[in-house]
Amino acid sequence: MALLDSKGRLFGKINLLDFGAALVILLVIFGIFVFPGTSGSVAQINSKTVPIEVDLVVRGLNLRDPQQLYEKGFTKGGKTNVIIRNQPYGQIGIKSIQEIPRTVSVPQPDGSVKELPDPRANNFSRDMLLTLEGKANITENGPVLGNSKVKIGMPFELEGFNYNFNATVIDLRLKDK
Structure with missing residues (x-):
């Protein structure tokens, strides 16, 4: 089984664009809660x-x-x-x-x-x-x-x-x- 098929799916199941979008969303959520920034003005x-x-x-x-x-x-x-x-x-x-x-x-x-x-x-x-x-x-x-x-x-x-x-x-x- 190939890593990418002809339609751009990873292992034939996950679309590469969907995977990238989910990864960006997870990184944003991680960044908000783990590194919230400075507090106060x-x-x-x-x-x-x-x-x-x-x-x-x-x-x-x-x-x-x-x-x-x-x-x-x-x-x-x-x-x-x-x-x-x-x-x-x-x-x-x-x-x-x-x-x-x-x-x-x-x-x-x-x-x-x-x-x-x-x-x-x-x-x-x-x-x-x-x-x-x-x-x-x-x-x-x-x-x-x-x-x-x-x-x-x-x-x-x-x-x-x-x-x-x-x-x-x-x-x-x-x-x-």
Whole structure:
């Protein structure tokens, strides 16, 4: 009996192309389960963890009663859930919350400009400056929270028991250990 017959079958029973396809499938399965690759994100390799403070500005947060926001944990010393680029990071501490008064630039008769309280102030709209504190991995491309790089200008989504709103990063401070 010949090793290959006239139709390309091995020992007259197995087609050589089918045998090759089955071999490739077995090698792929073997490669997936035996050599799954590295775990974790690439951003965490060769990085050190340091404390970080992130300043966020919230513009035009519409709410009827500000006290209702502060009653359920959105307070200094509390924690909030953070979502960065649609990736949940987890909870991060709130270091400070400061409401920013609404002002308007008013030209003066001498040509100077003064910032005065806005007389058209909307009672339901608030601006705030928040400082969050947590731990970040430092890489050559900058700080990383979870699996997301943190840079000035990035949007953060803050979520809690009774709130969900967006803020923008305006400053980063890395603390030395």
